Amino acid sequence: MSRRSGILEFAVLGLLRESPMHGYELRKRLNTSLGIFRAFSYGTLYPCLKTLVANGWLIEEPGSASEEALASSLAGRRAKIVYRLTTAGKEHFEVLLSHAGPDAWEDEHFAARFAFFGQTERDVRMRVLEGRRSRLEERLEKMRASLARTRERLDDYTLELQRHGMESVEREVRWLNELIESERAGRDQRSGPDTPAPLDHDSGETGGLPRHGGSTRPDPSDDTAK
Amino acid sequence: MSRRSGILEFAVLGLLRESPMHGYELRKRLNTSLGIFRAFSYGTLYPCLKTLVANGWLIEEPGSASEEALASSLAGRRAKIVYRLTTAGKEHFEVLLSHAGPDAWEDEHFAARFAFFGQTERDVRMRVLEGRRSRLEERLEKMRASLARTRERLDDYTLELQRHGMESVEREVRWLNELIESERAGRDQRSGPDTPAPLDHDSGETGGLPRHGGSTRPDPSDDTAK
């Protein structure tokens, strides 16, 4: 019952799987740690957590998240609430992870799925990546068709906007190609037609993603918007 | 009264400024012609049109959009409704076009603004482009900071997702740089500190956007989703 959002639910479950957290911290992770995620507000997050608890996927635990356990024995007036994944919650997340349906390749949903690829089985990863790619290729077809149809009638700016949009999509397709290729490369070792693809959670072995020069520079500034 | 959405309202006004249309056609233009626009549904579009009519910015006219004017004299049972911009509507759109506030540089809003740059004054264009760029640069700062802070603790996939996300943003910044530069190049001719930048609607002269090789191939297929 109560079909909560999908993407938020999924991300919360995924983050809590790694370690228990309270709502505030969860929100920060949602905004920053994961790639694309837009900032969910508390007005969205807390009610969602309630629902997940009601479904038996999470349990609320009083404080003691980091080190404020010292004051915990004093009268329990409004302690922090730490959320922890239950066994049922873990199983539910596992099920969500294994679904590779058409929902999984829409923009935001895809990003969420990708963010938890580390805990996803290889064949599911493949289906999601390939699904996403063909979704984008469809989109490209439409863009090209529409561009060919309207061309001439559009001013330079509209044209430039479309060109840039198409280029972005083409770029993502190339990215997916690299990823798919490197997934395939990671597979090999005498694969029979039906090797059941063992999950390789936290086993250090990922087959190696494509290399890119990462240009990051340290700069601690505030991280909360507004 | 009734503060309808902003982006849809803006786009509808902008499209109708070019020529009167009925709702169905309007929706197609919204999905295809403009670059990024997601598909608004009829459930969104029609009520919005009603509001715009109520505000006096549009008027509804019976049929005769293309060539079905022949049957128009017969009893007027449920004719197509063609929407036309009123003078008040034109003025309102003009006002919206001149606003270059912080709303204008959010993702979708920016795309909508850019799509109508052909009817926007040059100094407004500049402010919007520069606003957008600094918005993205802020975002980059946060991403870099968060990446530097978390690094190591993240698995390869999460890292790769962030890397790709950042690269996309960097790429858009470069695009904006090109656009800004070419706007500046188009300005020149002895510009005093305060030249009032004439609007150059449909006057063929745009100063020239940066050149790119457009790889488009014709392919008429269906354009309606689902």
Next chain:
DNA sequence: AATTTCATGTAATTCGTTACATGATTCC
């Protein structure tokens, strides 16, 4: 004649935000 595409709408529902209200903890 039947199907598809064009065309217009409404009601219920979903997803999420803003603004509000409250309180605890940490830093200065």
Next chain:
DNA sequence: GGAATCATGTAACGAATTACATGAAATT
């Protein structure tokens, strides 16, 4: 002791979707 940040929530609202309902025009 006052400000900033951490922390948890709720109520009202907003934007847009889905599913539904209807009907006209064009195509086969």
